Amino acid sequence: METRSGDFYPTRLERPVENVERIDPVIHSTGKDRQKGPLSEAELASYERDGFLVFNNFLDQATVQKFREDLRAYEDDESILQSEGTITEPGKQEIRSIFGIHELSERFDRLTRDPKILDMVHQLLGSDVYIHQSRINFKPGFHGKGFDWHSDFETWHSEDGMPRMRSVSFSIALTDNTPFNGPLMLVPGSHKTFIPCVGRTPEDNYQSSLKKQELGVPSDKDLNRMIEQGGIKAPTGPAGSLIIFECNTLHASNANMSPWPRSNLFFVYNSVENQLEQPFCGNKPRPDFLGNRTNTEALRPVTETDMRRTG
């Protein structure tokens, strides 16, 4: 098998290869660092077993409202509309996603450095961390498309050169998650297996994969086995709920067939000890707004003064 030395998770090859047992821990802190909170041992055990954790009402409604207002204001902001990381509706000024939002929005930046969140992330990743990717998403009612089953790590490894499983995603709902507006679906326990996907990655694959992922989707056979083992969970809850999920947890979402839009904040922490290398698929790296390799110094928590200053 023609793979790079030091590639513990080979994928995007021409022929199917065997699944790989995860070699990385799920929780990277140990001993006292693991025990010091804010996540309880029960929460850690649940994350270790399932690959995700859910907290309803993590953000209060006033904060949720401010983020929603920000999103609407961005639609009148030419510099944001022109940004490479902004994905709008074809022919419209309606924003679907803004990538790299932690660098554009002070409110978002502060949220990613909220001491409680950072402490959780340190507990999970066992080191200092930085933001690998961030975005704010808006899916309108009736027309939001779904996304096929995938592991984010499979893409970050092959297309961004993330060497090991030592990153974690935070998704905070800005709208209620109902069974009908295309909520996130996860496969409990799937993070323990790396499923190599078939097919060479074309250059600039991201330009189409942001709309519909064709590569990096496991075979029906592999998906079937994972879901028969672990089932499917689709956490529902009010705006403000937080879902933390491990970088290798299989997830998907169905189309939004309800009139209720679906909007969320999404940000990924990577360990500073897991910095991006050359992409393992052999292509040139994706742009920074998808896989940050520029601002990778350790994040420091916002201070009380920062918090008061801008609310």
Added chain:
Amino acid sequence: METRSGDFYPTRLERPVENVERIDPVIHSTGKDRQKGPLSEAELASYERDGFLVFNNFLDQATVQKFREDLRAYEDDESILQSEGTITEPGKQEIRSIFGIHELSERFDRLTRDPKILDMVHQLLGSDVYIHQSRINFKPGFHGKGFDWHSDFETWHSEDGMPRMRSVSFSIALTDNTPFNGPLMLVPGSHKTFIPCVGRTPEDNYQSSLKKQELGVPSDKDLNRMIEQGGIKAPTGPAGSLIIFECNTLHASNANMSPWPRSNLFFVYNSVENQLEQPFCGNKPRPDFLGNRTNTEALRPVTETDMRRTG
């Protein structure tokens, strides 16, 4: 407005027109006929209010299993595979739907004439009845597509010439309905309003509409109002459950993103006093397997002897 005289539910016009209040009763029997069962007054009131009723475990597992075996056996039956009403996977012998199945399968025919079912139908439609359409459906895991929101009556009226709202659909699950295998979604109360849809109907529209319905889909604005009023229900339950829904109840289904196939029996009763006329859209009628106009004599219940004979 250029519509046919006696068309109480004009639709498929070039411009949007106002929604129409339903002029037909939801339950057509009255007095003693309404009271004689098998549906209780509470069940009738629920159907009248919501436009549907759900009975879990209506068919026992042995019967469900027989229907599933029949479906597999049809895949080796050339006369069924060649039938115009059989929809197979492109390039495969895997059956997606067999229309007109009550005329092909004795077991299905007997089910549609089950005395308990027929008594319910008589109670709902207030007259003798016949089968307007029947089919057995199979949607495989991962690849079953969804269906947009629509009222069946809107199509049966415009494309089949069904004059009034006096028909009812029975859907019996042959597989478990879960939140993830694309279950039927319904809008409670939507059956009380007729939503005209925009757009002239091309001849032979059914050839594409069986795959994806483009016409007969209400506007986002109308859907939004109906769903804000009534919400969305997606009954889940074990194989064997029955959903009875009124011909004008808005319904849809999302894609099947689970490994679990979804299979069901579907049959529509129409009142013998509501026989098909010329299609109100002005086209020639659809084939009999979609809108039966040949065998429209009153259905008679199967006898005990019939039941014993073929189990």
